Amino acid sequence: MSKIERVGISLEPELLAKFDALIEKQGYPNRSEAVRDLIRARLEQEYLADTSADAVAAILLIYDHHLTGLTAKLTHLQHSHLLHIITTTHVHLDHHNCLEVIILKGKVKEIQSLADRMTSLKGVELSRVNIMSAVGA
Amino acid sequence: MSKIERVGISLEPELLAKFDALIEKQGYPNRSEAVRDLIRARLEQEYLADTSADAVAAILLIYDHHLTGLTAKLTHLQHSHLLHIITTTHVHLDHHNCLEVIILKGKVKEIQSLADRMTSLKGVELSRVNIMSAVGA
Amino acid sequence: MSKIERVGISLEPELLAKFDALIEKQGYPNRSEAVRDLIRARLEQEYLADTSADAVAAILLIYDHHLTGLTAKLTHLQHSHLLHIITTTHVHLDHHNCLEVIILKGKVKEIQSLADRMTSLKGVELSRVNIMSAVGA
Amino acid sequence: MSKIERVGISLEPELLAKFDALIEKQGYPNRSEAVRDLIRARLEQEYLADTSADAVAAILLIYDHHLTGLTAKLTHLQHSHLLHIITTTHVHLDHHNCLEVIILKGKVKEIQSLADRMTSLKGVELSRVNIMSAVGA
Numbered sequence: 001m002s003k004i005e006r007v008g009i010s011l012e013p014e015l016l017a018k019f020d021a022l023i024e025k026q027g028y029p030n031r032s033e034a035v036r037d038l039i040r041a042r043l044e045q046e047y048l049a050d051t052s053a054d055a056v057a058a059i060l061l062i063y064d065h066h067l068t069g070l071t072a073k074l075t076h077l078q079h080s081h082l083l084h085i086i087t088t089t090h091v092h093l094d095h096h097n098c099l100e101v102i103i104l105k106g107k108v109k110e111i112q113s114l115a116d117r118m119t120s121l122k123g124v125e126l127s128r129v130n131i132m133s134a135v136g137a
Numbered sequence: 138m139s140k141i142e143r144v145g146i147s148l149e150p151e152l153l154a155k156f157d158a159l160i161e162k163q164g165y166p167n168r169s170e171a172v173r174d175l176i177r178a179r180l181e182q183e184y185l186a187d188t189s190a191d192a193v194a195a196i197l198l199i200y201d202h203h204l205t206g207l208t209a210k211l212t213h214l215q216h217s218h219l220l221h222i223i224t225t226t227h228v229h230l231d232h233h234n235c236l237e238v239i240i241l242k243g244k245v246k247e248i249q250s251l252a253d254r255m256t257s258l259k260g261v262e263l264s265r266v267n268i269m270s271a272v273g274a
Numbered sequence: 275m276s277k278i279e280r281v282g283i284s285l286e287p288e289l290l291a292k293f294d295a296l297i298e299k300q301g302y303p304n305r306s307e308a309v310r311d312l313i314r315a316r317l318e319q320e321y322l323a324d325t326s327a328d329a330v331a332a333i334l335l336i337y338d339h340h341l342t343g344l345t346a347k348l349t350h351l352q353h354s355h356l357l358h359i360i361t362t363t364h365v366h367l368d369h370h371n372c373l374e375v376i377i378l379k380g381k382v383k384e385i386q387s388l389a390d391r392m393t394s395l396k397g398v399e400l401s402r403v404n405i406m407s408a409v410g411a
Numbered sequence: 412m413s414k415i416e417r418v419g420i421s422l423e424p425e426l427l428a429k430f431d432a433l434i435e436k437q438g439y440p441n442r443s444e445a446v447r448d449l450i451r452a453r454l455e456q457e458y459l460a461d462t463s464a465d466a467v468a469a470i471l472l473i474y475d476h477h478l479t480g481l482t483a484k485l486t487h488l489q490h491s492h493l494l495h496i497i498t499t500t501h502v503h504l505d506h507h508n509c510l511e512v513i514i515l516k517g518k519v520k521e522i523q524s525l526a527d528r529m530t531s532l533k534g535v536e537l538s539r540v541n542i543m544s545a546v547g548a
Contacts (some may be wrong), residue, residue: 003424004423004424005423005424007419008417008418009443009451011443023257026251026254028257032421035420036422037256040262056230058197060195087228089224089226090242099193116162118223126269128195132265140287141285142284142285144305146283146309146387147278149278152278155387156317169283169312175309176293176309179293180296189294290427301528301532307489307533330473334526334543363498363514365468375500377510390436394444399451400455406510
């Protein structure tokens with residue numbers, strides 16, 4: 001994006017050697033990229049602790065699509081919250097189960113509330129909520 | 138799915154009262170559904186501790202799509218692992234950032250390895266890996 | 275504690291069989307105890323989301339006790355927060371490292387703030403914060 | 412410990428400014444100490460993923476000490492595992508509840524197994540397991 005700053009970090013040789021081995025295994029091109037990822041993850045954790053912060057989210061639901069009325073209830077819920085649903089993706093996993101991924105934007109607490117409502121529906125067997133800061137950094 | 142069994146659970150009145158208040162707030166239709174969700178989540182945690190277990194996953198990446206070559210690298214990685222990519226969804230978040238959701242199936246450790254490789258690419262600013270048991274229950 | 279209530283829970287036979295296998299492996303004497311633990315853990319998670327809630331905590335620190343001044347700084351921090359330190363336990367792990375466990379009571383956010391201050395001290399190499407609801411149920 | 416190495420990290424000015432604000436709030440004396448803590452935490456997470464790794468742990472239990480036989484069972488369990496119990500600390504929280512902190516060394520999977528056995532005892536209301544790499548770094 002903008003111009004780059006360079007800072008010096010001092011650390012013990014043993015710690016550096018272990019870190020180098022890990023990031024090579026993970027495939028990082030260099031230390032800077034790996035340290036930036038650690039910093040971004042830590043900052044995001046802090047940012048999202050504020051439940052009124054703006055965020056982007058992906059709600060994942062695994063459910064039995066044979067259950068009559070479930071799809072209608074899920075759609076109804078998506079329209080009843082102060083959230084901007086960007087897109088949904090639907091995948092058939094097997095004869096019974098499907099995975100639905102709902103990508104949306106909104107306040108952290110609104111997202112959490114919608115996810116609670118969806119998770120608690122009869123027929124929804126597993127769910128995951130991913131809340132990420134609205135901008136990357 | 139199949140026929141239903143009924144079991145009796147004994148618990149302190151105070152604990153029951155607090156549980157009832159929580160599940161009403163979350164929107165559960167009854168206690169059975171709420172207890173089933175707790176049990177499913179606990180079983181899944183156990184199942185996924187085995188890194189050779191079959192799983193379905195959603196890898197979420199937020200990255201700057203202006204970075205030349207990044208999309209090609211992401212596509213290349215998806216083809217170089219022993220994984221079945223089911224679908225990907227791409228969302229434009231703002232001028233710089235986009236969110237990509239990759240839904241796939243495979244062994245837990247293969248999924249984790251692919252996610253590490255993607256996360257470590259220059260330009261990928263945030264990532265999340267959701268690994269779920271391949272079948273709901 | 276007080277008298278016990280009994281509630282009926284209905285669930286799929288497959289789910290019940292998997293749950294029974296897991297709790298036998300963990301050593302639970304019966305299903306009720308296992309379900310109570312799931313409920314308590316879920317309620318606690320909810321309770322502690324309120325940062326002004328009263329809690330009991332254990333802060334764990336691994337540090338190099340050769341570093342001059344560190345012990346004095348840790349003691350000073352314990353006296354500068356609105357927290358009730360109940361007890362501390364000190365264990366020598368090896369020539370360099372020791373583990374200190376600080377058990378205390380206070381508001382969730384005060385505990386988190388003290389833990390941050392301790393973790394950030396030079397010489398403190400690893401830390402863990404366990405915050406639990408002040409009463410068991 | 413040993414002599415210190417110095418490495419250069421390049422990052423965007425916005426990311427650096429946010430990181431500086433966070434670590435000042437947490438009380439870090441400088442960036443190096445904060446980056447070292449992020450690296451140590453990441454390395455430890457990797458190390459502990461191997462369940463046969465040597466670790467030090469603190470198991471925390473909140474239980475009702477009025478329950479006859481519980482203390483004897485907890486003591487019995489501590490003697491029946493291939494683990495080295497270093498020390499235990501017992502704190503009276505209120506009329507009913509007490510907190511016990513058990514500090515021990517052993518393989519990750521042995522520690523996890525002992526913690527499961529303790530958690531599943533009737534009367535143990537909450538538990539936490541902290542597993543840390545045996546040496547700081």
